[in-house]
Structures are given as structure tokens and as C-alpha cells.
Amino acid sequence: MSDATLAASRTPLAQRLKSPVLLLVPAVLFLAVIYLLPLIDLFRVSMSGPTWSTHFERVFSVPLYWESLIRTMQIAFTVACLCALLGYPTALLIHRTRGIAQILIATAVVLPYFIAILIRTYAWMVLLGRNGPINKLLQTLGLIDTPLALLFNRGSVLLGMTAVLLPLMVLSIYASVARLDTSLTRAALASGAGPLAVFWRVLLPLTLPGIGAGFLLVFVAGLGFFITPTLLGGPGDQMFAMHITQQADSITGEGFLQALAVVLLVITLVVVGIAGRIMGFEFIWGGGKLGDGKPRPVATAARVQAPRRGFGMVLADLLGWPLLRLMGLLSAGWGRWTVRIMGGAVIVALVVPIIVVMVISFSKASYLTFPPPAWSLRWYEKFFSDSNWMNAFRNSLLIALLSATISVSLGATAAMGIVRSNIRYKSALMLLLVSPMIVPPVVLGLSLYALFLKLGLVGTYLGLAAAHAIGGIPIVVVIVAASLQAVDQRLEQGAAVHGASPLTVFRTVTLPAIAPGLAAAVFFAFLHSFDELVLSLFLSSPRMKTLPLMLWADINYQLNPVLAVVSTLEVLLVVGGIILARPVLTRGKPA
Amino acid sequence: MVQTLARREMSLEAPRTTTTAAVRTQGAIGAGISIREVVKRYGAFVAADRISLDIEPGEFITLLGPSGSGKTTLLNLLAGFQSLDGGQILVDGRPIQNVPVHRRGFGMVFQSYALFPNMTVAQNVGFPMRMARIDRETTDRRVAETLEMMRLSDHAGKLPAQMSGGQQQRVAIARAIVMRPRVVLMDEPLSALDRRLRESIQIELRELHQAIGSTILFVTHDQSEALTMSDRIAVMDAGHIVQVARPAEIYRRPQSRFVAGFVGESNLIDAQVLGRNGRVLTLRTPGGHVFEAESRHGVSADSATVLIRPERIAIHAAPAPATLPATVTSALFLGEVLRIEVVLDDGQRLLIRCPDIAGRDLPEVGTQVHVGWGAADSWVLS
Known part of the structure; x- marks a missing residue:
């Protein structure tokens, strides 16, 4: 070791590296100021009426609101059920296939996951439209004379939301299926369990946590859903989050709006809280337990063991099993084909809308019709020559770059701090860092609006970038923490033993090992900001529009193929990113 | 497995509950297995190349071989996890290749234990009984009996994650034998355990085999495990069975260089x-030393390979009749034995193991010694 490195190891920097807790400070401070404080303020304002409960009483006494609340829960629940039902066979299908087929199917699921919700919803509007492919196909087949009204009803809301949220469910279930030891299935078979019994007694119980986690993530996301129901729903399908934005347009009395948001937030938190108590809060970030130093398996095991034959098991024995045995009387191959057909249908439903949109972007017609009557690049020309679109594109790009920089610098250091420190309340801190993932964006947007007005940040690059970083930090923390945990610490110890200073260890061992994870984190943080619509709706000014805002305005006023052009470009961006991030994705799904 | 939601329309209860289960609960006798010309290919790779093997009812037979020799493939074919590309497997005279895995009625122990993590020990062990729809009372009684047998009674309510590796493997064994199956398959069940534990479970398994009488097919790459436990050992190499015999026979009279090298340590001398x-051959090493060796089979060629096990070579300080001069190149004290390497003056290296008895000192490297063996201590490979 040279004198220079010896000297370096005595600097305070080395000291700081020795206490990784300090790495958490920037991210925690940032979130406290821009995320926690505004939410606390939201609560304060919501209780600022004549009595604290005035506004809440109104929420629960006006049928418009509480009926919408019930409807929102119904829709979110239905969507979660549909996702579980369709997602399980799809996850099994990914698990069962091999080689190139597996890569294609997995891509078909993962790709839509990273494409903006706005764009995927738009794709469904195209697909289900009066002149869309489905109506055209039915007319060509002579099944109908006039186009069916497939849009703007409850069915289209459920379909759209299910399609949008399905990848989340599939990835969650797949993670639990892929973790299973394959010899368990063999052991069950060798023990005389028929294929049905293997599924019912072994596969299903062991993958239940994955289903549960997926179900909750979808349900919670569905509760705060805003974009899809607004675009695909009719007047009777108003979801709760939509009221908040509508009320924000026509400023009603201060306080009531906040009360609506608080109700939505509290319901979300209660659901997450109960779920977290039952299955551990790890479900939010889909990761394993962070090393707390406490031996966990025994504790969980003891908890699982207590109800020896719980209600669920009795139910499974009395109801489920006989039912399944009846199904077993169906002909051979039935189960395998169920998986193939359902999984196949899901994949078609995920991929076809995107393909249709890409095809339409090359249409010559000035309205949406499929198949396009003639081909042209006129909409690409229009996009690239229209200064409004170009300005919005530039704005989005700048904001996303800025936001990704904030997210990665704060998130990656926080991940280091979480993984490498031994502080107490590690789980609580992790929960704080990832909690923005579950707060409905509408609530976040509303709470930030007041703060941004005060600070004069509305409609500024920095303001939007910071707002987007609230959601970007959890993404970065989850991905980087996973990469860090995968680093073999013995390698670091090995380097240190052979004379590397802490900084050198980090540079030569740790950084190369987490580099793919960092790259993926940069990309996904960028994408998160680039696609963000809801916060931008609250926090942008008419003079500063982002690409999603332009899309949003256009979808609401004129459905023209320029939107398809933007969507196609976004798909290309995501495909490029996934190819770049593939090493990380294949190593351990961060999503 | 959803793919397997499908169930054959042929009835499942009738044959199962009446024949198999009933026979088993009476205390079963192992089944005879006849493997005939079995072929399994993975693409161009032939994992099992026309393998034939007859296993006696109640026999403890070990498939021994290096990884990739086809032993696990053969076990999987028998279990039904893989399908045959040729040949036949008969159990008690009936072909089983079209019987699905779960109706073969075998017990199986896996290398990774494969205990269901969501079930307690008792539920794990009771799983096969439950699958066979045996009534709860019988199941409970049999599970208790089996746990008692495996000395696991105190752990009945625990989950697998709460137990040590050795305990988990005993649970896995209990699950495999709870039905008193005609055949128990074991896929390297002890390889994840440490040596001491492995040895104690080896003895336990041997006793268990005598108690329940099932035919046991045991796969391992550990030759000492195979020698300790088996009635017979089938040594496998590159998709073939190269020798099937009792452990002593395999060790003392291997039929090929491969078997001699794989089972135990060996000195192989190429001689003229x-x-x-009669049965005694007179041979000459390339260096001109003449010695005698025993051979059961006719050796027609004018050269042969002779095996001498390291413990059969005697080492003397002074010259004696029928000994050869040698120089010590290495000497290690291993506890109960001394491990000594010598080189003959013609360059032939020999490994010697001799017991650590009173009055014997570890020779120093470079010492001149005299080594010798009798005709009955050597074996001529065919």
C-alpha cells in the first residue's frame, strides 16, 4: 500500500464510510421535506373546518362521494381478482416454457409493465373504438352491422385496468413460483399425489404469498387509479381519485378537497397496514427481508405453526378439494391446456394493443381507423415539426434527466446506508423510503400543490423533477439494494485484507458488481419521470407542458395518430432500455 | 402443477385402495425390479445406453458412479419423472412405463430433502397416506409409528425450517417409508450432511431397510457409502453399468480399470x-521385477494390468523373500493408518496403507525399504 492510500484511509471520508447510516440522511431529509410534510399539511388542512370533522362528514353524507368510494373499492377488488385469475396461469406459463419461448413470453409481460399507463390506456381506446380493429373485425365477419359501443362503460374500465395492472400481478406470482424447489413437486408426485393434489396441496399454498402480494399491490394501485377510468369509463364509472382532480379544477372551499384526499390515503394505508401485519411489509417492494440481524425464519414458523388446521385448511378440504376432484374427471390434458390458453390469451391482450398503436402511427388517415387505408410518415413529420410537441418533448427530457439525477444520487446512497448499516428500525426506514410507491399519485399531487405554490415551484423544471423524484427514489432504492445484497461481502473482505482502502474496495469490487443495477436504476428513474402524468397535472403551468400532459390533452380532445407516434417512440425507448437493463432483469427481477 | 390438473379418466380409487394400500399396510415385502435394455437420450447425449439390471425383492442396491454417469437418470426413469426412449422397466413383472409417477406407489428421498415447507413434520410424513385416502385414524397411528422409528416423535409439530439438516433428512426418509412401499428410491440423500451425521444415518438406513423389507435403490457418488450400505453395488460409467456385484466383490475383484480406480484407492501395474x-500367473514388470498374481479368469493376452490394494502391500525394513526394493517418497500419519508412497527402482510408484501398530514408526522420506505382496493380495484385471 502506498503512502498516499494510507493517508487517504485516515481522512474523515473513510470515517464516514465506516458509518453507513449517514448515507441515509440526504434521502430521508429530502423525503421529509417534499413528501412527509406536505402529507401532514394535507391532514391539517382537511381538519380546518368549523369542527375537525366537518369536511369528512360531507364526504360521507353526499351520495356522489361515498357511492363513488364504494364503487372505487368494488372496481379495485374486481380488477385484483381478475388479475389474480389471469395472472396465475400466465406466471405458470412463463415458468413452464423454456428457451426462446420463455424469453418471448416474459418480454411480452415485462415490456408493457414499463410503458406508460397513459399510453397503454390509449392503446385500448384505439382497440375498442368505433373504427377500431375489434369492431372492424366483427363487421368483416358479418357478425354485426353497426359498430358496437365498446368504450365508456364499466366493462371497458375493468378490462383496461386489468390489462394495465396485470404485469404487476404476473411478476409477483412468477417470483414466488420461480423460487420453488422443483423437487417439491416431484416429492409430492412420488408420494402418490395426483397432478391436482400437487397443485392444491403444494403449489398453491406455497405460492399464496406471491398471489397475496400481487393482489394487494393491484388493489392498492386500483384504489388510486385515475387515468384509465377517466379515459375508458362513462359517467357512471367515476372513481374516487377522479373527484379530487375535478374538484381541483373548480376550486371549492379549502379543506373539502383535502378531506377527499385524506379519505383515499387513509383507506390505502389501512389496507397496506393490515396486509403488512399479515404477510410482512416486504410485499411492497417485492423483496426479501433485509438483514436485520434477527433470525426471522423461526419467528415466522412459530406463527405459522400455531393454527394447525386453520379455517383456510378446513375450507380447502371441505370445499375446494371435492370441487377440484370433480374437475379432475374432465379429460386428460385439460389443466395443461387451461394454462396454455389462458396464458396465451393474456399475452395477446398485453401485446396486441401496443402493436395496433404502432401500426396506426404509420397510417395516412387523419382519424383513427384500422387497418390503415394507406401508409405514410405524415404523423411523424407532424410530430417532429410541431413546435408544441417538440417543446413538450424537450421539457420532459430535461425534467426526466434532472429527476433521474436526484433519484439516483439520493436513492443509491440510501440503499447503501440501508444494506450496509446495522441500525435499528431498518425495516421502518425502508418502509419510509419505498412508501411513495403506494400513496395514490392524486393525493401526492394535491399535497404538493400547496407547498409548490408557497415556494413558487409550480411550473418549474426543478419543482417537477423533485416531485417526480419522490416516486423515483423508491425504484432506485429497491433495485440498488437488491444489487448490493447480491454482492458477496467476502469479495470485499478479500480486497480489504489484501490492502485495499475502503474507497478502493468500493471502486474496484462493489461498484463493478452493482453497476448493472445502477444503470437499470438510472433508466427506470428516468422513465418514471418521463411518463409521469398525475403529479404534472397538478404542478405544471400552462406555459410548461410535458409530453404526457400534451398526450393527455390530445386524448381528451382529439384522438389523432400523432398520439400513436408518441406511443411508438415510447415503446422503442422502453425496448432499448430493457435491452440495456437485461443483465439485471435476468439476474433477479427487481420489478 | 396445473398442467397436471388433468387426470386420466381411468378410475383411480379402485386399484389404489384395494391392492396397493392394503398390501402395504400389512407390512410389505419389497418388489423385484427388472430393468431391460433401457435407453434415455438428451438430444445427442445418451444418458442411459441399453442398461439392464435385475433387482431382487427386498434388496438394497446402490447405483454408484461419477456425476454424469447416468445413475440419476436411471433413478428418474424408475420414479417416472422422465420417460423411456427405449426398453422396459418391470416391477414385480408388470411394466410400469405407462403408469404415472403418483400411481407407482414408490417412496422417494431427495438430495434437497424436498419437505413441504408449509406443513409440519407430521403433516409431511402423513402426506402419502393422505394422498392414498387412508382414514385419519390409521394415518395418525402409522405416522406416529414411523416418527418413533426415526426418533422424531418430539418434533412432530415442528415445521421443516425449524429443524437441522440431519433431522430434515430423517423426516424425508420417514415420509418415503410411511406407506411401507415396495420400492424406495433415494437420490444422494446424505450428500448434504456432514461426515459424522452421514455415517450415523447410513447405519440407521441399513437397520431400517432390514426392518421394513422394501427394495431400496440408492444413488450415490460416494464409494464408501456404497460399500457400507449395499447388498449389491452397480457401478455406472458413461451411461452403462460396468459391474454389478456385492461390495466385497466390487472392491476385491473389480472387472475394469474404471471400477478399480473409482472404488477405493488402488495400485495398478501393467505387466508382462x-x-x-492354475489360477496363479507369473508376471514381470517393465523394470524386470517378477511377481505372482491370482486370476479367476483366463488371461489370453501376454500382458495384463494387476491391481494391488494399498493395504495389501507389506512393508519391511530389511530384504525378505518375494520383496522388491523401494524408496520412500512420502509418509503421512492419518490416525489409524499410515499412508506411505514409495517408488520402485524401475520408476513404478506404489501407495501403501498400513495400520498404526505398536513398534511401527513412520519411515523418513528417502529411506530404502522393501515391499511385497502375496499372489492372493493381487488381482488381475480382465
């Missing part, structure tokens, strides 16, 4: 055949 007198 000078003459023959």
Missing part, C-alpha cells in the same frame, strides 16, 4: 505375462 500355473 510370463507363465501360468
Whole structure:
């Protein structure tokens, strides 16, 4: 070791590296100021009426609101059920296939996951439209004379939301299926369990946590859903989050709006809280337990063991099993084909809308019709020559770059701090860092609006970038923490033993090992900001529009193929990113 | 497995509950297995190349071989996890290749234990009984009996994650034998355990085999495990069975260089055949040393490979009749034995193991010694 490195190891920097807790400070401070404080303020304002409960009483006494609340829960629940039902066979299908087929199917699921919700919803509007492919196909087949009204009803809301949220469910279930030891299935078979019994007694119980986690993530996301129901729903399908934005347009009395948001937030938190108590809060970030130093398996095991034959098991024995045995009387191959057909249908439903949109972007017609009557690049020309679109594109790009920089610098250091420190309340801190993932964006947007007005940040690059970083930090923390945990610490110890200073260890061992994870984190943080619509709706000014805002305005006023052009470009961006991030994705799904 | 939601329309209860289960609960006798010309290919790779093997009812037979020799493939074919590309497997005279895994009625122990993590020990062990729809009372009684047998009674309510590796493997064994199956398959069940534990479970398994009488097919790559436990060992190499015999026979009279090298340590000397007198051959090493070796089979060629096990070579300080001069190149004290390497003056290296008895000192490297063996201590490979 040279004198220079010896000297370096005595600097305070080395000291700081020795206490990784300090790495958490920037991210925690940032979130406290821009995320926690505004939410606390939201609560304060919501209780600022004549009595604290005035506004809440109104929420629960006006049928418009509480009926919408019930409807929102119904829709979110239905969507979660549909996702579980369709997602399980799809996850099994990914698990069962091999080689190139597996890569294609997995891509078909993962790709839509990273494409903006706005764009995927738009794709469904195209697909289900009066002149869309489905109506055209039915007319060509002579099944109908006039186009069916497939849009703007409850069915289209459920379909759209299910399609949008399905990848989340599939990835969650797949993670639990892929973790299973394959010899368990063999052991069950060798023990005389028929294929049905293997599924019912072994596969299903062991993958239940994955289903549960997926179900909750979808349900919670569905509760705060805003974009899809607004675009695909009719007047009777108003979801709760939509009221908040509508009320924000026509400023009603201060306080009531906040009360609506608080109700939505509290319901979300209660659901997450109960779920977290039952299955551990790890479900939010889909990761394993962070090393707390406490031996966990025994504790969980003891908890699982207590109800020896719980209600669920009795139910499974009395109801489920006989039912399944009846199904077993169906002909051979039935189960395998169920998986193939359902999984196949899901994949078609995920991929076809995107393909249709890409095809339409090359249409010559000035309205949406499929198949396009003639081909042209006129909409690409229009996009690239229209200064409004170009300005919005530039704005989005700048904001996303800025936001990704904030997210990665704060998130990656926080991940280091979480993984490498031994502080107490590690789980609580992790929960704080990832909690923005579950707060409905509408609530976040509303709470930030007041703060941004005060600070004069509305409609500024920095303001939007910071707002987007609230959601970007959890993404970065989850991905980087996973990469860090995968680093073999013995390698670091090995380097240190052979004379590397802490900084050198980090540079030569740790950084190369987490580099793919960092790259993926940069990309996904960028994408998160680039696609963000809801916060931008609250926090942008008419003079500063982002690409999603332009899309949003256009979808609401004129459905023209320029939107398809933007969507196609976004798909290309995501495909490029996934190819770049593939090493990380294949190593351990961060999503 | 959803793919397997499908169930054959042929009835499942009738044959199962009446024949198999009933026979088993009476205390079963192992089944005879006949493997005939079995072929399994993975693409161009032939994992099992026309393998034939007859296993006696109640026999403890070990498939021994290096990884990739086809032993696990053969076990999987028998279990039904893989399908045959040729040949036949008969159990008690009936072909089983079209019987699905779960109706073969075998017990199986896996290398990774494969205990269901969501079930307690008792539920794990009771799983096969439950699958066979045996009534709860019988199940409970049999599970208790089996746990008692495996000395697991105190752990009945625990989950697998709460137990040590050795305990988990005993649970896995209990699950495999709870039905008193005609055949128990074991896929390297002890390889994840440490040596001491492995040895104690080896003895336990041997006793268990005598108690329940099932035919046991045991796969391992550990030769000492195979020698300790088996009635017979089938040594496998590159998709073939190269020798099937009792452990002592395999060790003392291997039929090929491969078997001699894989089972135990060996000295192999290539020598020229000078003459023959009954079962005793007179041979000459390339360096000109003449010695005698026993051979059961006719050796027609004029050269042969002779195996001498390291513990059969005697080492003397002074010259004696029928000994060869040698120089010590290495000497290690291993506890109960001394491990000594010598080189003959013609360059032939020999490994010697001799017991650590009173009055014997570890020779120093470079010492001149004299080594010798009798005709009955050597074995001529065919």
C-alpha cells in the first residue's frame, strides 16, 4: 500500500464510510421535506373546518362521494381478482416454457409493465373504438352491422385496468413460483399425489404469498387509479381519485378537497397496514427481508405453526378439494391446456394493443381507423415539426434527466446506508423510503400543490423533477439494494485484507458488481419521470407542458395518430432500455 | 402443477385402495425390479445406453458412479419423472412405463430433502397416506409409528425450517417409508450432511431397510457409502453399468480399470505375462521385477494390468523373500493408518496403507525399504 492510500484511509471520508447510516440522511431529509410534510399539511388542512370533522362528514353524507368510494373499492377488488385469475396461469406459463419461448413470453409481460399507463390506456381506446380493429373485425365477419359501443362503460374500465395492472400481478406470482424447489413437486408426485393434489396441496399454498402480494399491490394501485377510468369509463364509472382532480379544477372551499384526499390515503394505508401485519411489509417492494440481524425464519414458523388446521385448511378440504376432484374427471390434458390458453390469451391482450398503436402511427388517415387505408410518415413529420410537441418533448427530457439525477444520487446512497448499516428500525426506514410507491399519485399531487405554490415551484423544471423524484427514489432504492445484497461481502473482505482502502474496495469490487443495477436504476428513474402524468397535472403551468400532459390533452380532445407516434417512440425507448437493463432483469427481477 | 390438473379418466380409487394400500399396510415385502435394455437420450447425449439390471425383492442396491454417469437418470426413469426412449422397466413383472409417477406407489428421498415447507413434520410424513385416502385414524397411528422409528416423535409439530439438516433428512426418509412401499428410491440423500451425521444415518438406513423389507435403490457418488450400505453395488460409467456385484466383490475383484480406480484407492501395474500355473500367473514388470498374481479368469493376452490394494502391500525394513526394493517418497500419519508412497527402482510408484501398530514408526522420506505382496493380495484385471 502506498503512502498516499494510507493517508487517504485516515481522512474523515473513510470515517464516514465506516458509518453507513449517514448515507441515509440526504434521502430521508429530502423525503421529509417534499413528501412527509406536505402529507401532514394535507391532514391539517382537511381538519380546518368549523369542527375537525366537518369536511369528512360531507364526504360521507353526499351520495356522489361515498357511492363513488364504494364503487372505487368494488372496481379495485374486481380488477385484483381478475388479475389474480389471469395472472396465475400466465406466471405458470412463463415458468413452464423454456428457451426462446420463455424469453418471448416474459418480454411480452415485462415490456408493457414499463410503458406508460397513459399510453397503454390509449392503446385500448384505439382497440375498442368505433373504427377500431375489434369492431372492424366483427363487421368483416358479418357478425354485426353497426359498430358496437365498446368504450365508456364499466366493462371497458375493468378490462383496461386489468390489462394495465396485470404485469404487476404476473411478476409477483412468477417470483414466488420461480423460487420453488422443483423437487417439491416431484416429492409430492412420488408420494402418490395426483397432478391436482400437487397443485392444491403444494403449489398453491406455497405460492399464496406471491398471489397475496400481487393482489394487494393491484388493489392498492386500483384504489388510486385515475387515468384509465377517466379515459375508458362513462359517467357512471367515476372513481374516487377522479373527484379530487375535478374538484381541483373548480376550486371549492379549502379543506373539502383535502378531506377527499385524506379519505383515499387513509383507506390505502389501512389496507397496506393490515396486509403488512399479515404477510410482512416486504410485499411492497417485492423483496426479501433485509438483514436485520434477527433470525426471522423461526419467528415466522412459530406463527405459522400455531393454527394447525386453520379455517383456510378446513375450507380447502371441505370445499375446494371435492370441487377440484370433480374437475379432475374432465379429460386428460385439460389443466395443461387451461394454462396454455389462458396464458396465451393474456399475452395477446398485453401485446396486441401496443402493436395496433404502432401500426396506426404509420397510417395516412387523419382519424383513427384500422387497418390503415394507406401508409405514410405524415404523423411523424407532424410530430417532429410541431413546435408544441417538440417543446413538450424537450421539457420532459430535461425534467426526466434532472429527476433521474436526484433519484439516483439520493436513492443509491440510501440503499447503501440501508444494506450496509446495522441500525435499528431498518425495516421502518425502508418502509419510509419505498412508501411513495403506494400513496395514490392524486393525493401526492394535491399535497404538493400547496407547498409548490408557497415556494413558487409550480411550473418549474426543478419543482417537477423533485416531485417526480419522490416516486423515483423508491425504484432506485429497491433495485440498488437488491444489487448490493447480491454482492458477496467476502469479495470485499478479500480486497480489504489484501490492502485495499475502503474507497478502493468500493471502486474496484462493489461498484463493478452493482453497476448493472445502477444503470437499470438510472433508466427506470428516468422513465418514471418521463411518463409521469398525475403529479404534472397538478404542478405544471400552462406555459410548461410535458409530453404526457400534451398526450393527455390530445386524448381528451382529439384522438389523432400523432398520439400513436408518441406511443411508438415510447415503446422503442422502453425496448432499448430493457435491452440495456437485461443483465439485471435476468439476474433477479427487481420489478 | 396445473398442467397436471388433468387426470386420466381411468378410475383411480379402485386399484389404489384395494391392492396397493392394503398390501402395504400389512407390512410389505419389497418388489423385484427388472430393468431391460433401457435407453434415455438428451438430444445427442445418451444418458442411459441399453442398461439392464435385475433387482431382487427386498434388496438394497446402490447405483454408484461419477456425476454424469447416468445413475440419476436411471433413478428418474424408475420414479417416472422422465420417460423411456427405449426398453422396459418391470416391477414385480408388470411394466410400469405407462403408469404415472403418483400411481407407482414408490417412496422417494431427495438430495434437497424436498419437505413441504408449509406443513409440519407430521403433516409431511402423513402426506402419502393422505394422498392414498387412508382414514385419519390409521394415518395418525402409522405416522406416529414411523416418527418413533426415526426418533422424531418430539418434533412432530415442528415445521421443516425449524429443524437441522440431519433431522430434515430423517423426516424425508420417514415420509418415503410411511406407506411401507415396495420400492424406495433415494437420490444422494446424505450428500448434504456432514461426515459424522452421514455415517450415523447410513447405519440407521441399513437397520431400517432390514426392518421394513422394501427394495431400496440408492444413488450415490460416494464409494464408501456404497460399500457400507449395499447388498449389491452397480457401478455406472458413461451411461452403462460396468459391474454389478456385492461390495466385497466390487472392491476385491473389480472387472475394469474404471471400477478399480473409482472404488477405493488402488495400485495398478501393467505387466508382462510370463507363465501360468492354475489360477496363479507369473508376471514381470517393465523394470524386470517378477511377481505372482491370482486370476479367476483366463488371461489370453501376454500382458495384463494387476491391481494391488494399498493395504495389501507389506512393508519391511530389511530384504525378505518375494520383496522388491523401494524408496520412500512420502509418509503421512492419518490416525489409524499410515499412508506411505514409495517408488520402485524401475520408476513404478506404489501407495501403501498400513495400520498404526505398536513398534511401527513412520519411515523418513528417502529411506530404502522393501515391499511385497502375496499372489492372493493381487488381482488381475480382465
